[in-house]
Amino acid sequence: MNLDFITPVFIIGILTASIRLATPILLAALGEVFTERAGILNLGLEGTMLMGALAGFLGAYWTQNLWIGALFSIVVGILFAMLMGFMSVTAKVNQVVAGVGITILGGGLSTLLFRLAFGLRTVPPQITIFQNLPIPLLSQIPVLGPIFFNHNILVYLSLVLVPVMGLILYRTRFGLAVRAVGENPDAADSRGINVDRTRYLALAIGGALAGLGGGYLAIGNLGLFWTQMTAGRGFIAIAVVVFSRWDPSRSMLGALLFGFAGALQLTLQTLKAPIPSELLLMLPYIITILVLVVISRRAEFPAAYCVPYIRGQDK
Amino acid sequence: MTAIQLPGKAKQINWKEIGYGVGSAVASILIAVLIGALLLLGSGRNPLEAYQSLLYGAFGTLGRFTETLVKATPFLIMAIAVSVSFRCQVWNIGVEGQFMLGAIFSTWVALTFVSLPPVILVPLTMIAAIIGGALWSGIAGALKAYLNANEVITTSMLNYIAFYLVSFLVSGPMMDPEGYNFPQSKIIPDSLHLPRLIAGTRLNAAFLVALALVVVALFFWRSTVGFRTKVVGASRRVAHYAGLDVKRTFILVSLITGGLAGIAGWGEIFGIHFRLIEEISRGMGSLAMVVALLGELNPIGMIVSSFLFAALVVGGNAMERSAGVPFALVDVIQGIVILLILARSYFFRRKSS
Numbered sequence: 001m002n003l004d005f006i007t008p009v010f011i012i013g014i015l016t017a018s019i020r021l022a023t024p025i026l027l028a029a030l031g032e033v034f035t036e037r038a039g040i041l042n043l044g045l046e047g048t049m050l051m052g053a054l055a056g057f058l059g060a061y062w063t064q065n066l067w068i069g070a071l072f073s074i075v076v077g078i079l080f081a082m083l084m085g086f087m088s089v090t091a092k093v094n095q096v097v098a099g100v101g102i103t104i105l106g107g108g109l110s111t112l113l114f115r116l117a118f119g120l121r122t123v124p125p126q127i128t129i130f131q132n133l134p135i136p137l138l139s140q141i142p143v144l145g146p147i148f149f150n151h152n153i154l155v156y157l158s159l160v161l162v163p164v165m166g167l168i169l170y171r172t173r174f175g176l177a178v179r180a181v182g183e184n185p186d187a188a189d190s191r192g193i194n195v196d197r198t199r200y201l202a203l204a205i206g207g208a209l210a211g212l213g214g215g216y217l218a219i220g221n222l223g224l225f226w227t228q229m230t231a232g233r234g235f236i237a238i239a240v241v242v243f244s245r246w247d248p249s250r251s252m253l254g255a256l257l258f259g260f261a262g263a264l265q266l267t268l269q270t271l272k273a274p275i276p277s278e279l280l281l282m283l284p285y286i287i288t289i290l291v292l293v294v295i296s297r298r299a300e301f302p303a304a305y306c307v308p309y310i311r312g313q314d315k
Numbered sequence: 316m317t318a319i320q321l322p323g324k325a326k327q328i329n330w331k332e333i334g335y336g337v338g339s340a341v342a343s344i345l346i347a348v349l350i351g352a353l354l355l356l357g358s359g360r361n362p363l364e365a366y367q368s369l370l371y372g373a374f375g376t377l378g379r380f381t382e383t384l385v386k387a388t389p390f391l392i393m394a395i396a397v398s399v400s401f402r403c404q405v406w407n408i409g410v411e412g413q414f415m416l417g418a419i420f421s422t423w424v425a426l427t428f429v430s431l432p433p434v435i436l437v438p439l440t441m442i443a444a445i446i447g448g449a450l451w452s453g454i455a456g457a458l459k460a461y462l463n464a465n466e467v468i469t470t471s472m473l474n475y476i477a478f479y480l481v482s483f484l485v486s487g488p489m490m491d492p493e494g495y496n497f498p499q500s501k502i503i504p505d506s507l508h509l510p511r512l513i514a515g516t517r518l519n520a521a522f523l524v525a526l527a528l529v530v531v532a533l534f535f536w537r538s539t540v541g542f543r544t545k546v547v548g549a550s551r552r553v554a555h556y557a558g559l560d561v562k563r564t565f566i567l568v569s570l571i572t573g574g575l576a577g578i579a580g581w582g583e584i585f586g587i588h589f590r591l592i593e594e595i596s597r598g599m600g601s602l603a604m605v606v607a608l609l610g611e612l613n614p615i616g617m618i619v620s621s622f623l624f625a626a627l628v629v630g631g632n633a634m635e636r637s638a639g640v641p642f643a644l645v646d647v648i649q650g651i652v653i654l655l656i657l658a659r660s661y662f663f664r665r666k667s668s
Binding site for chain 1: 354355358360401406408458462463464465467468469471472473475476479480482483486487601604605608641643644645646647648649650651653654657658660661
């Protein structure tokens with residue numbers, strides 16, 4: 001096979017695209033780290049992201065303001081997470097099935113609302129997305145400049161959130177409370193931490209970021225909405241969280257890995273590589289399974305993972 | 316909670332329990348339908364007209380009624396498949412992918428060994444479907460048992476992979492050379508088509524297979540393996556101390572679930588489509604889960620719920636065509652029904668406990 005196409009421009013292109021494609025997964029994973037640290041597995045992430053994508057699109061389309069679109073994504077993401085909160089924290093039902101239900105609901109509702117709003121059109125409605133903001137000076141650095149410093153604002157935001165979320169999780173009272181209710185809710189409760197409220201808050205953070213992650217697809221990447229456009233990214237984000245062993249900075253590594261898989265797949269397709277496109281499209285999903293396999297054996301799940309908290313109940 | 320009830324004690328029929336199950340299931344569907352109506356009203360559609368066309372679409376004529384039974388067939392088989400894993404608290408959400416692997420394997424066998432007599436070939440295709448589905452599900456089962464990999468993630472990833480696999484096969488190695496580049500396989504010879512139960516409709520022998528599997532399921536839950544499945548589902552720890560091999564049970568239920576889902580794929584190919592196509596299974600996997608949960612993972616209950624959801628789907632398609640109401644309404648109803656069924660004990664039973 002002729003490998004001449006592997007030029008510096010080609011490599012820079014793939015790495016730039018990796019960061020762009022990692023963004024929605026990273027945002028969702030950063031939030032889910034909080035949710036899972038608090039002891040809740042939100043498998044409704046996929047549906048939440050889809051609703052976030054729709055809300056972002058509608059907000060931006062109706063108001064012609066991308067920031068309002070982003071705000072819509074966040075608000076709807078939080079609402080969907082509150083639904084998961086009601087199911088898991090208040091009604092204390094099985095979190096796995098509740099998450100699956102929320103994913104089905106989000107997929108159906110986002111499609112239904114989009115169709116009710118726009119009907120069937122030959123030309124789909126479109127919006128202009130967030131434009132790239134090259135960072136002065138930094139974007140001039142050869143190689144690193146275009147890879148890291150020539151993206152749109154949401155990409156920068158997701159990267160900035162990595163240390164911020166780390167600080168909140170490890171250095172604030174709230175972060176301590178989140179970790180406490182996920183590891184030992186009884187002890188947290190006896191120390192005066194409100195277990196249910198902390199879990200709802202952790203879910204809200206997860207929902208806000210998942211919503212924004214979905215919104216990014218519509219208003220920061222594609223400028224369109226379509227049915228099931230998240231294509232499993234919610235589930236991939238959950239795999240990234242396990243991969244990261246519930247740590248914000250390691251979840252960036254995980255998200256970048258998937259971004260890279262996606263970018264590689266796209267580039268090979270445009271290059272007309274002699275591999276069928278369907279097989280390339282499988283790549284991110286195969287990698288997810290492989291990553292999960294390698295990591296899960298050693299992973300130490302939060303002790304109260306998936307366990308509803310009922311005060312005074314023996315386990 | 317029927318799902319974690321220890322087996323063996325429910326010898327006599329508990330009418331109160333059944334009444335509660337049926338009542339809350341009906342209530343859940345009604346509430347979901349009502350929310351759907353509000354959504355339609357909010358967007359300026361007439362919900363009565365929409366639901367009327369839905370009902371007519373599902374039951375209006377004999378032809379439509381049999382279409383509902385045709386759709387109920389894979390739902391019922393896949394719901395039985397789901398129930399085996401769910402009763403064991405193994406959250407296999409990959410029946411859609413397993414269904415596709417069953418479809419792939421059985422189509423391949425039918426087209427490859429086409430010279431064999433149908434008496435041999437038809438059972439062979441069914442066995443191939445079982446193997447295909449079981450393999451796909453067995454991957455997730457083994458990864459869960461030995462490497463602690465979360466089955467929700469692995470099975471959902473395997474769904475996407477299976478979809479692209481079908482798409483690759485029908486536009487590549489298995490593509491019909493005389494199909495004008497349509498992404499579909501060659502057609503399966505007439506001699507292998509499942510017999511029709513009513514002439515002029517698509518209702519076929521796969522429906523009887525589904526009913527037979529209900530009977531098999533009823534016996535399964537009374538067998539040793541069924542008992543073991545339920546014990547592992549009720550408590551891993553108890554099962555472990557009772558000397559049951561929990562890991563082996565995970566793999567076993569995965570194989571059973573996958574094999575059954577494969578049969579559903581087989582039924583769709585040999586009863587309905589007669590060839591492998593890209594859109595063979597769209598959304599059936601999530602529907603099967605709803606059907607299983609609504610039927611309380613009980614074989615008889617799932618007959619009723621599969622029929623209800625088949626009516627929703629067949630009617631929903633008709634509604635989209637005649638009233639212009641998006642089919643996604645049915646997905647919304649599905650999601651709401653799952654959540655209500657789950658949360659019902661919170662709403663209905665708080666006072667009594």
